[in-house]
Amino acid sequence: MAEFTMELNDEQREVRDWLHGFAADVIRPAAAEWDEREETPWPVIQEAAKVGIYSLDFYAQQYFDATGLGIPMAMEELFWGDAGIALSIVGTGLAAVGVLANGTEEQIGTWIPQMYGDPTDVKVAAFCSSEPDAGSDVASLRTRAVYDEAKDEWVINGTKTWATNGGIANVHVVVASVDPELGSKGHASFIVPPGTPGLSQGQKFKKHGIRASHTAEVVLDHVRVPGSCLLGGKEKLDERLARAREKAKAAGGERVKNAAMATFEASRPAVGAMAVGTARAAYEVALDYARTREQFGRAIIDNQGVAFQLADMRTQIDAARLLVWRASWMAVNGKPFTAAEGSMSKLFASETAKKVTAQAIQILGGNGYTREYPVERMHRDSAIYTIFEGTSEIQRLVIARTLAGMPIR
Numbered sequence: 001m002a003e004f005t006m007e008l009n010d011e012q013r014e015v016r017d018w019l020h021g022f023a024a025d026v027i028r029p030a031a032a033e034w035d036e037r038e039e040t041p042w043p044v045i046q047e048a049a050k051v052g053i054y055s056l057d058f059y060a061q062q063y064f065d066a067t068g069l070g071i072p073m074a075m076e077e078l079f080w081g082d083a084g085i086a087l088s089i090v091g092t093g094l095a096a097v098g099v100l101a102n103g104t105e106e107q108i109g110t111w112i113p114q115m116y117g118d119p120t121d122v123k124v125a126a127f128c129s130s131e132p133d134a135g136s137d138v139a140s141l142r143t144r145a146v147y148d149e150a151k152d153e154w155v156i157n158g159t160k161t162w163a164t165n166g167g168i169a170n171v172h173v174v175v176a177s178v179d180p181e182l183g184s185k186g187h188a189s190f191i192v193p194p195g196t197p198g199l200s201q202g203q204k205f206k207k208h209g210i211r212a213s214h215t216a217e218v219v220l221d222h223v224r225v226p227g228s229c230l231l232g233g234k235e236k237l238d239e240r241l242a243r244a245r246e247k248a249k250a251a252g253g254e255r256v257k258n259a260a261m262a263t264f265e266a267s268r269p270a271v272g273a274m275a276v277g278t279a280r281a282a283y284e285v286a287l288d289y290a291r292t293r294e295q296f297g298r299a300i301i302d303n304q305g306v307a308f309q310l311a312d313m314r315t316q317i318d319a320a321r322l323l324v325w326r327a328s329w330m331a332v333n334g335k336p337f338t339a340a341e342g343s344m345s346k347l348f349a350s351e352t353a354k355k356v357t358a359q360a361i362q363i364l365g366g367n368g369y370t371r372e373y374p375v376e377r378m379h380r381d382s383a384i385y386t387i388f389e390g391t392s393e394i395q396r397l398v399i400a401r402t403l404a405g406m407p408i409r
Ligand SMILES: Cc1cc2nc3c(=O)[nH]c(=O)nc-3n(C[C@H](O)[C@H](O)[C@H](O)COP(=O)(O)OP(=O)(O)OC[C@H]3O[C@@H](n4cnc5c(N)ncnc54)[C@H](O)[C@@H]3O)c2cc1C
Pocket: 094, 127, 128, 129, 130, 132, 134, 135, 136, 137, 161, 162, 163, 164, 165, 207, 210, 215, 259, 384, 387, 388, 389, 390, 391, 392, 393, 394, 397
């Protein structure tokens, strides 16, 4: 187990500086254009693939960094560049983690390379869990997967929504119910391979922020996938379902509920780190502006009303980063989240990003309100952090129930 440290080692500092250089030289200059275009920035993803940032190897290295600081450091730098473009670069990782966490070695080896493609032909992947009637309440998802034993195939029907890269992905990872009576315990994840008939993109959403990231509905109409596409395999699923049925029987047949999504506890610090990146970016723009903009014959930072805002912004960003790093270290080192520290980090960092980016607009005055300056975009982008991977209300629910010793799922 690695001791908790707030000091990046030499290797981590080198990686951070390299990522920062890419964020400053490639991502940030492209941010306004792709935000206006509201399209996936394929050329930027390709650049990231060429230098090795868009690859499983890179994420695996950060993911398995025992200090826990690899992923938050990487997320902060990329999202400092631009949230929409960074999400287009790291979105595939969400689907890849789904396969890494639940897949067999063969599934990992077969599907993850197809999620990323290669630098001459980059691909993206999508993780499809949310549905129109199953957002925070993931247990109530309606997409069904039924096993056709004669053909050793699964038949999937349903509609997914809010899928990052949905419909444009080479590989889709789809969460479906194989036993609705068991609620979330009856869920399983499936690979939908490239070009599978029956999978189509529904509505593409026009969004408030992170507009360079593609978000869409995914329609599954009698999608047939081979038995080998069930992540983890049938034997493991059957064992898990049998255990869940025993438990449900002991609980009087009550349907298992999961309104709080505690399972995401370990991945939430990464979203917190994205929020820290956006907040830091807006703070830096505001600090620079406050030092150079003059009114009443002096720099506006010489007014306590402005300087105190900057002091609060910086304090909250640093506090958010500390919570994120702590939770990330806990996740990597298998520390139990006895006070829902993963949710705490995401809650605080995401709320901080919304607040700090709004303050940055205020400090830039009229300029802050225009698209000539990046803080307007950063503020729009920041609103996503309190919504995806569990809303702020759901984080509070998880923290409160954990503190109260109440069951979360
Ligand atoms: C841009 C974007 C990208 C996304 N990417 C993905 C993706 O790649 N894959 C994927 O599967 N999903 C994705 N999502 C979905 C996201 O995770 C959901 O939007 C989120 O979980 C909230 O669900 P909902 O939108 O249905 O809101 P709802 O669950 O309907 O919530 C609406 C409001 O009610 C509140 N609320 C709900 N239940 C409670 C409660 N018990 N107590 C208190 N308040 C409550 C919520 O906090 C919220 O304020 C994405 C969403 C967006 C916007």
